[in-house]
Amino acid sequence: MQTSNGSKDEKTARLEAESRFQHLEELVNQLSDSRDSSAEAGNSAPDQISVPHSDFDTSSDRVKHGATHWSAMLEDLNGLREALDADFQNTIDNDDLEKPRTVQDATGILFGKGDVLTLLQVLTRYLPSKQRVDRLGHFWQNTSTFSPLWTSILFSILDIATKTVTPDPAAGVRGEIEADRFDIAAAHCLVIGDYHRPQRFGVEGLLLFAQARCMTSADIGAKPALLFGTLVRLATIRGYHRDPDAFQHKLTPFESEMRRRTWSLLMQLDMLVSFQLGLPSNVQYPTWDTRPPINLLNSDFDEDSLHLPPGRPDTDPTELLFYIAKHRLAVVFEKVIRHTLSAPQEQNSEVEAIDEELHRTLTALPNVFHPRSTAGSIIDTPSIKVTRLCVNAIYEKCICVLHKTYVTQGRWASVQACYTAASNLVTRFLDVYPEFEPGGQLETERWFMGSLTWNDFLLGCMALCLTVCSTRRHTSYLAIVDVAASAKTLQEAQLVCAKHSNRSKDTKKVGRVLKATIKAFEGQTGAHATDSGDTSRPHASWPGAHTFIPELPWPTVSHLQDGNDLVPIEHTSFGISDPGWAYLQQFLDLPNEI
Numbered sequence: 001m002q003t004s005n006g007s008k009d010e011k012t013a014r015l016e017a018e019s020r021f022q023h024l025e026e027l028v029n030q031l032s033d034s035r036d037s038s039a040e041a042g043n044s045a046p047d048q049i050s051v052p053h054s055d056f057d058t059s060s061d062r063v064k065h066g067a068t069h070w071s072a073m074l075e076d077l078n079g080l081r082e083a084l085d086a087d088f089q090n091t092i093d094n095d096d097l098e099k100p101r102t103v104q105d106a107t108g109i110l111f112g113k114g115d116v117l118t119l120l121q122v123l124t125r126y127l128p129s130k131q132r133v134d135r136l137g138h139f140w141q142n143t144s145t146f147s148p149l150w151t152s153i154l155f156s157i158l159d160i161a162t163k164t165v166t167p168d169p170a171a172g173v174r175g176e177i178e179a180d181r182f183d184i185a186a187a188h189c190l191v192i193g194d195y196h197r198p199q200r201f202g203v204e205g206l207l208l209f210a211q212a213r214c215m216t217s218a219d220i221g222a223k224p225a226l227l228f229g230t231l232v233r234l235a236t237i238r239g240y241h242r243d244p245d246a247f248q249h250k251l252t253p254f255e256s257e258m259r260r261r262t263w264s265l266l267m268q269l270d271m272l273v274s275f276q277l278g279l280p281s282n283v284q285y286p287t288w289d290t291r292p293p294i295n296l297l298n299s300d301f302d303e304d305s306l307h308l309p310p311g312r313p314d315t316d317p318t319e320l321l322f323y324i325a326k327h328r329l330a331v332v333f334e335k336v337i338r339h340t341l342s343a344p345q346e347q348n349s350e351v352e353a354i355d356e357e358l359h360r361t362l363t364a365l366p367n368v369f370h371p372r373s374t375a376g377s378i379i380d381t382p383s384i385k386v387t388r389l390c391v392n393a394i395y396e397k398c399i400c401v402l403h404k405t406y407v408t409q410g411r412w413a414s415v416q417a418c419y420t421a422a423s424n425l426v427t428r429f430l431d432v433y434p435e436f437e438p439g440g441q442l443e444t445e446r447w448f449m450g451s452l453t454w455n456d457f458l459l460g461c462m463a464l465c466l467t468v469c470s471t472r473r474h475t476s477y478l479a480i481v482d483v484a485a486s487a488k489t490l491q492e493a494q495l496v497c498a499k500h501s502n503r504s505k506d507t508k509k510v511g512r513v514l515k516a517t518i519k520a521f522e523g524q525t526g527a528h529a530t531d532s533g534d535t536s537r538p539h540a541s542w543p544g545a546h547t548f549i550p551e552l553p554w555p556t557v558s559h560l561q562d563g564n565d566l567v568p569i570e571h572t573s574f575g576i577s578d579p580g581w582a583y584l585q586q587f588l589d590l591p592n593e594i
Helices: 004-036 039-043 060-065 070-085 106-110 119-126 134-141 148-164 173-192 202-216 223-237 253-277 319-341 348-364 382-407 412-436 443-449 451-473 475-479 483-499 505-520 579-587
Strands: none
Touching: 106 173, 106 202, 106 223, 119 148, 119 173, 148 173, 148 202, 148 443, 173 202, 202 223, 202 253, 223 253, 253 319, 253 451, 319 348, 319 382, 348 382, 382 412, 382 443, 382 451, 412 443, 412 451, 412 483, 443 451, 451 475, 451 483, 451 505, 483 505
8 A cells, every 4th residue: 555655745746747858858959959040159158147046946956957958858767767667765854844845945036046038038928818718808918017026926926825825724635736836936027027126016026935935934044034135225215114194205006005904904014924934024114104904805995096086985895994994003113023023121011011012002903803702703704704813813922922931930910821822722722623624614714824824823832831831830820720621721722733744844833842841741631721811812901010929949740752843943933942841941940951
């Protein structure tokens, strides 16, 4: 019987063979064309663009000789034989992540990885045939008149649509490979258009490419952080950080509103990605004054509009209302990031002020974004459900990160706030998780399960572990933390992490922390649960905000069998220098090795 790993390796080898066949055919065609040229042209060096070697490239021979050299053809022939004759029963390290289906990396292309293509080559290779996209007839009549950056926007839209709208994630190998090609094409177009230069469509093209990476990647990694650094600078040079109404040369109403939408999306994504990586945001918040976009439908105005119509009321749940709500939260979110990343100091008053501002901002949002149970949102559309989850996840993770440092210091109000927020974050995720499976109510909204949302889930798990473990150090916390209920929640979360252990390194690490925490409290009963009432605001007043509870001696857990596998989390705001991680490390007797 063919094993699952063997089946994957067989498909990978078959796809590799097809790729080498295609490249071999291109080489032969180029050789055939060169025979038709004059002797003088034949003796001259081919006109090609030299691609400098980069740290992202691992093929040293190909870089030295070039893709059109004879040695490249020999390598293809030898590699083809190896691909066809390979034994597909390979040994895979259980701790290794599943290898990607495609060798090319879209983000790496922006940094010089891979061959350089012309715009016509990109269109021919990656854009669907004319018959499949008959609505692009005008585009095909004269492709040379279109900007490569505009074409990159087109490919990014196709990339997002094909990867997030498809209900079934296992739609087939061929369908996934075709979808993966759109991000490669978008990256090529950005390179062709010199995306790093301030110019029309430059900000929008790079922004949509970055948004596609956030929505479709299982693990964002560090590369998008580099992109947002460039992106924010480009937008600032182009004046997107200033409201268009203040410009000396007036823009059209359409252009002004599009710039507001672009800046708002850029600000939100930069903040979310920076938060996930534990970095300060690239946007300097005191330096911009661009107003949030207006709540309008796309049909309410167009390029020829002389004036923008009044914004629709917040009770009208347009698609843009979601981004407007996130824009309002983003302003406070940045304060949370700045406070958390600041040098350690006594900042109790600042914590209370930011907490209150977060609560006021959430309360002032349209009612459609206020927390609701699954039963209470049965008549809502899938789109409204996931946007509500997104907005509340931002609020809950703000509370978790704002207070987690003070949990280890014995601050009563912070324990209460962090525990409630972490519980809400994890339980809501677990509640809706089955609905994203094929046949579920939210199967058409799979974009929600991207890297950003998954990171929120991991952050909530870590914060919940932190508050549960803190009850051993401060027994009075048992009046706040329901250990028995939390242990059950952590068990469910561990099952989800185990199912998706190959998704990212952080997923594996959080899964091990969950396992260690569950073992530490195994068999514990009699935890005191409290009736929190309105779970969206259990700490409306701040009793004992400055009260620090005396510490008890630290217990240790010596019976963990897999403790050596536990290492600090990289991208969940629980890094090696984080007090929360040090707290868990001491309590769970985790190793010091990275």
